[in-house]
Amino acid sequence: MERKQIIIVGGGPAGMMAAEILSLTHNVSIFEKEKNLGQKFLLAGKGGFNLTNHLQGDNLYEKYSPEGFLNKALSEFDTRALRQWFSAIGVATYVGSSGRVFPEKGITPIDVLNAIKAKLLKQGVQIYTQHEFVGFDNNRCITFIKQGQEIKHKADYILFGLGGASWPVTGSNGAWRSKFEEMGITVNPFQSSNCGINIHWSESIRQYHVGKPIKNIRLFTTDFEIKGEAMICDYGIEGNAVYPLVPSIRNMLNANIPAFFYIDFKPSISIEQLLQKTVGKTIMTKDYGQVFNLGTLELAIIKAYTTKENHLSLRGFIHSIKNLAIPVVSLRPVEEAISSIGGIDTKEVNDDFSLKKYPWIYTVGEMLDWDAPTGGFLLQACFSMGNYAANSILKKT
Ligand SMILES: Cc1cc2nc3c(=O)[nH]c(=O)nc-3n(C[C@H](O)[C@H](O)[C@H](O)COP(=O)(O)OP(=O)(O)OC[C@H]3O[C@@H](n4cnc5c(N)ncnc54)[C@H](O)[C@@H]3O)c2cc1C
Incomplete structure (x- = not known):
């Protein structure tokens, strides 16, 4: 040859x-x-x-x-x-x-x-x-x-x-x-693909929670879901459970429609089971962490993205634990993306x-x-x- x-x-x-x-x-x-x-x-x-x-x-x-x-x-x-x-x-x-x-x-x-x-x-x-x-x-x-x-x-x-x-x-x-x-x-x-997501965090999340992980969560959009862990950073959120959401979010951004993803903080517990935890108890908002086993980071994120009315109502709060909508600003620039x-x-x-x-x-x-x-x-x-x-x-x- x-x-x-x-x-x-x-x-x-x-x-x-x-x-x-x-x-x-x-x-x-x-x-x-x-x-x-x-x-x-x-x-x-x-x-x-x-x-x-x-x-x-x-x-x-x-x-x-x-x-x-x-x-x-x-x-x-x-x-x-x-x-x-x-x-x-x-x-x-x-x-x-x-x-x-x-x-x-x-x-x-x-x-x-x-x-x-x-x-x-x-x-x-x-x-x-x-x-x-x-x-x-x-x-x-x-x-x-x-x-x-x-x-x-x-x-x-x-x-x-x-x-x-x-x-x-x-x-x-x-x-x-x-x-x-x-x-x-x-x-x-x-x-950008396999990159972080820009979010307008509230000042208190930025001040107290940057660098902390949220573990054992489910992240989802209308056409994709994944269980795993994410990291809070000053610009928004990143991590192994975040990167696979990027194609779905990119599609929303490219179509110029408001881009959101949702967090389910208790993927292995149903809304009914969460409600069961409240039966026969008088629960104030200060008790949410203990009753639903949520840490200060989770409570801060839920509070920041829940209406006051929903935060005060047990059913509204439980809905937020399972379906918290987080508005996306944009994806991180391609220069920082993994691919x-x-x-x-x-x-x-x-x-x-x-x-x-x-x-x-x-x-x-x-x-x-x-x-x-x-x-x-x-x-x-x-x-x-x-x-x-x-x-x-x-x-x-
Ligand atoms: C931070 C980070 C972590 C990653 N971790 C993983 C991982 O753990 N697992 C995984 O599967 N993937 C990972 N990736 C992705 C993976 O590295 C890339 O998908 C892969 O390297 C792409 O290979 P490629 O051969 O297509 O191109 P590249 O590896 O990008 O190589 C292209 C080459 O072409 C050269 N070149 C470009 N333009 C010219 C030119 N005009 N003339 C001559 N040469 C030129 C470049 O200098 C470069 O050396 C990671 C990427 C990043 C950024």
Whole structure:
């Protein structure tokens, strides 16, 4: 087989996975804008570092939108396959109690990145850092800027994994958008995903309760619900139970309708059971905490978002415990979000993530317009897309 020249632009998880597969049979070069590969991957390591999740099949696919867009890539290289791939490069993983998959204790994020890089170098991948992609043409030519100098390269195939627009300090700043638009590719505006929510807290909540968690709650909108925990912060609310609400809230904000979510502070107790606790008792508002087992934070939030009339009536107060409506101001900016939606419109790509208009060009990872919650699903999709696109190139060569 003739060895082809393959250029990969962007050294994130999606690009690195594609390079690993293609370099077994072709000449592969990675061009990266920053001084090092995988800066957002390392940042992910500072948080939970969920490399993937234990879910499989339909339970995995249903985490992603648009529905079905990633199913082929995920089924060809699923969560088990990714764990095996990590194991083969010396990164053992384990499944945590929440189903998230982490590197074994003692393996640091830089160890994981170095293990991937070592595999790439061993397979002959050429790595060019501080090369910023600034344009491509319809003749398989691609242009970079390095230290003010313009450099052009030609390739048989080009695979872009330029990332979305969250945390631009890591290098993924979405500036590539205009270069694709110039070539007639639709790129949807970037918006925050997996981010905190801005709320106008009252002065007393801001003064006394910032930094406190509200545990064992159910958060819901008209089309989504989740149980878990949230953290009060000065701008509003964040946490594992908050991020999955974001798509539903984003839809309301984008439709210019008043955006709300609801808190159920007692998800395992019904309204009737709460009423039962009051039978035969004379209850004043000062007794609410003790009777319903609510802390000062919960009581403060309920009071701030309940009418005076409802706060004074037992039934009204119990309704608020189970259905407290919290008005949303906005989402946190994309620069602070864990991930972004927007990017290359999924209609622009074939099943294998090659561009319909330029089939020798592939686009993978977060630079395409899909969405998933946290919990390892983002990295899984990026690795799966890199794998799927690379195998498609192998089939063509
Ligand atoms: C704080 C944080 C925590 C996270 N935690 C997790 C987690 O625990 N689990 C999980 O699954 N996901 C997590 N994620 C998300 C995950 O890191 C991303 O989804 C993933 O890194 C995206 O991979 P990618 O390959 O598409 O792009 P990226 O990792 O963004 O890589 C794109 C690369 O392209 C380069 N690039 C961009 N423009 C150019 C250009 N013009 N020329 C050359 N190079 C360019 C960038 O410098 C970058 O290196 C987290 C994200 C953040 C911000």
